Amino acid sequence: xxxxxxxxxxxxxxxxxxxxxxxxxxxxxxxxxxxxxxxxxxxxxxxxxxxxxxxxxxxxxxxxxxxxxxxxxxxxxxxxxxxxxxxxxxxxxxxxxxxxxxxxxxxxxxxxxxxxxxxxxxxxxxxxxxxxxxxxxxxxxxxxxxxxxxxxxxxxxxxxxxxxxxxxxxxxxxxxxxxxxxxxxxxxxxxxxxxxxxxxxxxxxxxxxxxxxxxxxxxxxxxxxxxxxxxxxxxxxxxxxxxxxxxxxxxxxxxxxxxxxxxxxxxxxxxxxxxxxxxxxx
Amino acid sequence: xxxxxxxxxxxxxxxxxxxxxxxxxxxxxxxxxxxxxxxxxxxxxxxxxxxxxxxxxxxxxxxxxxxxxxxxxxxxxxxxxxxxxxxxxxxxxxxxxxxxxxxxxxxxxxxxxxxxxxxxxxxxxxxxxxxxxxxxxxxxxxxxxxxxxxxxxxxxxxxxxxxxxxxxxxxxxxxxxxxxxxxxxxxxxxxxxxxxxxxxxxxxxxxxxxxxxxxxxxxxxxxxxxxxxxxxxxxxxxxxxxxxxxxxxxxxxxxxxxxxxxxxxxxxxxxxxxxxxxxxxxxxxxxxxxxxxxxxxxxxxxxxxxxxxxxxxxxxxxxxxxxxxxxxxxxxxxxxxxxxxxxxxxxxxxxxxxxxx
Numbered sequence: 001x002x003x004x005x006x007x008x009x010x011x012x013x014x015x016x017x018x019x020x021x022x023x024x025x026x027x028x029x030x031x032x033x034x035x036x037x038x039x040x041x042x043x044x045x046x047x048x049x050x051x052x053x054x055x056x057x058x059x060x061x062x063x064x065x066x067x068x069x070x071x072x073x074x075x076x077x078x079x080x081x082x083x084x085x086x087x088x089x090x091x092x093x094x095x096x097x098x099x100x101x102x103x104x105x106x107x108x109x110x111x112x113x114x115x116x117x118x119x120x121x122x123x124x125x126x127x128x129x130x131x132x133x134x135x136x137x138x139x140x141x142x143x144x145x146x147x148x149x150x151x152x153x154x155x156x157x158x159x160x161x162x163x164x165x166x167x168x169x170x171x172x173x174x175x176x177x178x179x180x181x182x183x184x185x186x187x188x189x190x191x192x193x194x195x196x197x198x199x200x201x202x203x204x205x206x207x208x209x210x211x212x213x214x215x216x217x218x219x220x221x222x223x224x225x226x227x228x229x230x231x232x233x234x235x236x237x238x239x240x241x242x243x244x245x246x247x248x249x250x251x252x253x254x255x256x257x258x259x260x261x262x263x264x265x266x267x268x269x270x271x272x273x274x275x276x277x278x279x280x281x282x
Numbered sequence: 283x284x285x286x287x288x289x290x291x292x293x294x295x296x297x298x299x300x301x302x303x304x305x306x307x308x309x310x311x312x313x314x315x316x317x318x319x320x321x322x323x324x325x326x327x328x329x330x331x332x333x334x335x336x337x338x339x340x341x342x343x344x345x346x347x348x349x350x351x352x353x354x355x356x357x358x359x360x361x362x363x364x365x366x367x368x369x370x371x372x373x374x375x376x377x378x379x380x381x382x383x384x385x386x387x388x389x390x391x392x393x394x395x396x397x398x399x400x401x402x403x404x405x406x407x408x409x410x411x412x413x414x415x416x417x418x419x420x421x422x423x424x425x426x427x428x429x430x431x432x433x434x435x436x437x438x439x440x441x442x443x444x445x446x447x448x449x450x451x452x453x454x455x456x457x458x459x460x461x462x463x464x465x466x467x468x469x470x471x472x473x474x475x476x477x478x479x480x481x482x483x484x485x486x487x488x489x490x491x492x493x494x495x496x497x498x499x500x501x502x503x504x505x506x507x508x509x510x511x512x513x514x515x516x517x518x519x520x521x522x523x524x525x526x527x528x529x530x531x532x533x534x535x536x537x538x539x540x541x542x543x544x545x546x547x548x549x550x551x552x553x554x555x556x557x558x559x560x561x562x563x564x565x566x567x568x569x570x571x572x573x574x575x576x577x578x579x580x581x582x583x584x585x586x587x588x589x590x591x592x593x594x595x596x597x598x599x600x601x602x603x604x605x606x607x608x609x610x611x612x613x614x615x616x617x618x619x620x621x622x623x624x625x626x627x628x629x630x631x632x633x634x635x636x637x638x639x
Contacts, residue, residue: 114515
């Protein structure tokens with residue numbers, strides 16, 4: 001299934017009230033690709049990921065996953081096809097700051113198995129729609145969660161409550177949860193923002209292995225050098241529009257990046273990009 | 283203990299809570315006040331009294347279960363341990379329904395009401411069933427109003443936000459409070475005392491019949507079973523919306539269903555006892571802390587919470603019953619739970635604000 005996973009976006013538009021966040025974006029991506037989406041703050045990267053997941057509905061245009069509109073897959077269907085790591089994951093944090101949670105790392109990672117549980121049910125229990133069912137975790141669930149926690153290096157935190165973790169540790173728990181979901185596609189929104197260097201490199205290694213295994217990885221990032229090293233394809237966004245799409249060495253060049261980021265870009269001989277401030281911003 | 287939920291762990295928690303509830307039930311059946319010696323009598327009630335005491339203890343159990351289960355559901359829905367049917371105005375909405383019904387039946391069918399209170403036939407059934415309908419309708423209408431306001435223009439693109447919902451609930455709660463005062467002042471003199479007792483939350487044998495208990499238990503189950511089936515989704519609902527959606531949960535549908543379930547369960551409780559405060563706050567919190575037989579997982583919490591609520595209210599009402607006998611007066615159980623719950627609420631609030639600081 002994984003090699004066939006394919007998203008196709010056609011003229012997608014979305015706005016928050018008057019403000020247009022995504023403006024006529026079209027592209028097609030599929031299994032075996034590591035796609036980096038880059039662009040300045042507020043250019044619509046995170047909104048685009050939410051649209052791809054079906055968490056937001058486009059005002060115009062079409063988003064197809066495996067030849068079916070994203071909405072038609074339903075929540076469970078989507079959760080079996082794509083895992084999501086949100087920006088600086090607020091894993092199990094209560095909105096009011098008063099913890100209604102108290103879930104441990106292992107319990108949080110095991111939540112990834114929910115869609116699988118629901119899909120395995122039949123008849124009336126499944127007809128409960130997106131509400132799911134009452135089920136127990138199986139040995140296979142525990143095994144998948146343990147493996148995912150090892151891969152994201154949070155296995156030693158398994159019994160800790162989420163509220164007691166640091167920002168970087170929470171981000172790794174969200175990554176472990178996405179791994180445990182075991183889907184053909186992984187969508188990550190700035191997954192390295194709170195990670196130390198060791199864990200950044202570890203994560204990229206894991207993502208490369210996933211892509212080699214036929215999965216599709218979509219990565220929103222501000223680290224252009226990371227995108228250049230790791231991605232097989234880069235999409236550049238600016239003010240809601242897709243301004244460039246191609247291989248990293250073709251797209252991450254001064255001619256594309258300077259007008260988008262309003263900085264001076266120096267593509268060094270070793271391939272590493274260097275940035276400096278412009279005297280004035282256009 | 284900290285991992286996933288296995289059948290063994292679930293079975294252990296279920297067994298312990300059923301055991302505790304059964305023991306508390308037996309204890310409450312056997313305890314009574316003795317006026318002559320001014321003390322407590324122990325022992326199974328005399329045959330003539332069994333029916334009365336059984337009704338009262340069972341009513342306390344049903345009310346405790348309903349309020350606690352509604353509390354668990356609302357806390358999950360709002361991601362806030364301070365939520366309960368009172369804070370959101372669902373209890374007061376349900377009470378408005380019952381009070382309006384009492385006034386209406388008194389005005390339109392004084393004869394039928396009198397006949398029903400004498401315990402005769404069809405009228406009694408109609409009155410009982412009649413009272414359950416406005417209890418649930420009051421709760422559901424309040425729930426819909428709170429829900430629509432919270433998810434309207436103020437909610438933004440991300441849909442209904444827990445904090446907005448809580449604020450709207452507080453406003454609706456005080457509007458309902460005013461409506462109750464208005465209804466009470468409109469009531470004829472004879473009814474006003476009954477209404478005042480009802481407003482404080484009390485379980486009295488004179489109001490309880492087999493029919494009332496069956497109707498309340500039925501209403502409770504209608505609200506409880508869907509919430510229990512959605513327990514795993516309620517766990518995930520604790521995460522931010524986008525994350526919960528990506529794990530397969532339809533967040534808006536979950537909120538709608540759990541809000542309606544909580545309203546129906548609150549209606550079941552109001553039907554039997556009037557508004558009794560803080561049970562939905564104290565019991566779920568205790569169960570969350572007892573990790574061995576509770577914890578944050580709603581698959582256990584929706585079993586442990588209601589049984590803890592049943593035990594708690596059976597004990598509180600037995601204390602009230604003994605007190606009433608000794609002092610030969612009315613003593614609403616809502617007063618006891620409020621005296622315990624008020625400080626507990628402040629304790630949770632203080633702990634929460636310290637955590638957030």
